[in-house]
Amino acid sequence: MKLLEERIRRDGRVIGTEILKVDSFLNHQIDVQLLDEIGNELYRLFKDAGITKVLTIEASGIAIGCAAARVFQVPVVFAKKARSLNIGTDTYTSRVHSFTYGNDYDITVSRRYLSDADRVLIVDDFLANGAALNGLLAVCEQAGASVGGIGICIEKGFQPGGDEIRAKGLPLQSLARIRSMSEEGIEFFED
């Protein structure tokens, strides 16, 4: 998605060779016009996949999940990152390792909102090692829901998560796929 790649080049800030900050437009401050375009692009990619529900993870997936869901005209569910006192015990859960923070956390989705009748579009802002995404896939498997698509805004293509997901035959599409990055610049994979 050229618009997103151009925005990452213009406003993304690379720290070292692993951290890309996009908090001016995607995951702290959010440009809602760009967000609409991301929703439209995800629809273009997965409109024939029979999607009944969008699934994402708090916090920075929520905006993208909402943008997709409103174009698909289906509900969005966001996985929560720790057991909430109010969520009840009737949940699907999966343990996720955070490479950013060096710890583990549980993600939970209420059984009320995902079932074997659902065909799911999973979306998130970043894909690097794939830890959060594998957690969402585990939740879908527990629910018996099928995965109709996986739409990622920014894939760090130099980290293993994306290739591992593709090797499983899952329908992953990344809107911007980074080949390499440094403080000198960012290289994307060609489509």
Place this chain on the structure above:
Amino acid sequence: MKLLEERIRRDGRVIGTEILKVDSFLNHQIDVQLLDEIGNELYRLFKDAGITKVLTIEASGIAIGCAAARVFQVPVVFAKKARSLNIGTDTYTSRVHSFTYGNDYDITVSRRYLSDADRVLIVDDFLANGAALNGLLAVCEQAGASVGGIGICIEKGFQPGGDEIRAKGLPLQSLARIRSMSEEGIEFFED
């Protein structure tokens, strides 16, 4: 907002006299059509307030913040609930007490994304004791930003937060304001 009140009556689940679960349509699974209507209603209420930015708090404020921001055609910023390794030290911060979890947490907003040039619409899903809202107001004060409006989806009008905010003369509007609730039913204040 009659549409929201009707939805709360139909799909909200009251537990005891204090907990209202709206996770089937607002803060776990989200009905994006209702979300659009909430954005439209917030615009109707605050369209003349000169809003330059929407401010909310992760996680369940994000969807509402995005819905408002897209109608106002301004960016949305969401406060983060703990110091993130990636957010940097250049932040506005405020300590918030969680009555739900019985602990304290810090909220942070990068100084890059809020300034004395901003006129802010603060939005959130719930207002009860006002702890999170007061944290967001403190962040605005630190930034020197003026508050053009406060838009809450569901105010628990039997708890003190809303009246305390109104007593300060702040422009608070709640789309659904609950007078009392129990497992037998929910009473709203009249507009």
